[in-house]
Amino acid sequence: MKFITVFILIFSQLAVAHSDHDWRTDYEAYLSVSYESPLFDGLSINETQKSNRLDMKFFKQKLIQFSQTEDRRALTNLDTAREFLKQEYLKIGFEVNLQNFGGGTNFIAEKKGSVHPEKVLILSSHIDSVRCKGANDNGTGTIGLLTVSQELAKTNYPFTIRILGFDKEEIGLVGSDAYVASLTEKQNIIGNINFEMMGVNSRNDGSFHVIDCQKATSVALTNTIKSSIAKLGLPLTVVKACTDRSDHASFWRHNLPAVVISENFFGGDADPCYHSRCDIVDDRLNYNYMTNILEAVLDATENLLLNK
Numbered sequence: 001m002k003f004i005t006v007f008i009l010i011f012s013q014l015a016v017a018h019s020d021h022d023w024r025t026d027y028e029a030y031l032s033v034s035y036e037s038p039l040f041d042g043l044s045i046n047e048t049q050k051s052n053r054l055d056m057k058f059f060k061q062k063l064i065q066f067s068q069t070e071d072r073r074a075l076t077n078l079d080t081a082r083e084f085l086k087q088e089y090l091k092i093g094f095e096v097n098l099q100n101f102g103g104g105t106n107f108i109a110e111k112k113g114s115v116h117p118e119k120v121l122i123l124s125s126h127i128d129s130v131r132c133k134g135a136n137d138n139g140t141g142t143i144g145l146l147t148v149s150q151e152l153a154k155t156n157y158p159f160t161i162r163i164l165g166f167d168k169e170e171i172g173l174v175g176s177d178a179y180v181a182s183l184t185e186k187q188n189i190i191g192n193i194n195f196e197m198m199g200v201n202s203r204n205d206g207s208f209h210v211i212d213c214q215k216a217t218s219v220a221l222t223n224t225i226k227s228s229i230a231k232l233g234l235p236l237t238v239v240k241a242c243t244d245r246s247d248h249a250s251f252w253r254h255n256l257p258a259v260v261i262s263e264n265f266f267g268g269d270a271d272p273c274y275h276s277r278c279d280i281v282d283d284r285l286n287y288n289y290m291t292n293i294l295e296a297v298l299d300a301t302e303n304l305l306l307n308k
């Protein structure tokens, strides 16, 4: 009996150790958390605040549609998700492509720059999920990015905007690793902003992660987002933490600027439905919070596309 218990314990530890893209087991990331001031209390957030620019009705509608498939590891479900994104990005005038990398397929949409099309800002999200509909992980990141793109589509920018829907993030950043390795002119990449799950803010304190691990290549991206938060007066607090468990890390491996944005996962406000069957569109997703994050990133993106 004792043996069996020990065996189960060892086996469960091994199982945890192998799922090393699971954010819950990134113990160093929890230890790296620090809050930037000011920290907003829930009372200071005006619940009736409406987005100035982003169409969050569109966001909700598309999030529901995107989250209809049960498990975006199965090829048919991933194909459905990519076809859905293809139609949405064609509607807003982006060119659409697929990159097969052997074992998977990345989705690519692009709006060419009008002055220096060779300079590219990459906005990304992973489109796969783990045994669930993945409404938050990573429906909110993927549809948040689509909603930001809808606004970016209205202006001509000097630099190119490239959207990446990465495949096979959840099994080890496979899609982004293949994609970044395939880039021929890496010096033309302005940077990458990677959209992760951003729906849960149960403490209503506006805390969210902008993760750069204080890399010299990448802190400027964080500063651009912070400037936008200050300029727009958004009730958000940036929480530092360090993790390489999403697609931004594939850019870091090639010394390219990248950050990942997400809910305050490592600050103790992670989605209770992370990688669980209850990751559906329901009341735990906070639309005001997501509006604020997306407004900040939209503004930061425009600054990067205009000023770089």
Ligand SMILES: [Zn+2]
Binding pocket: 126, 137, 138, 196, 197
């Ligand atoms: Zn994710």
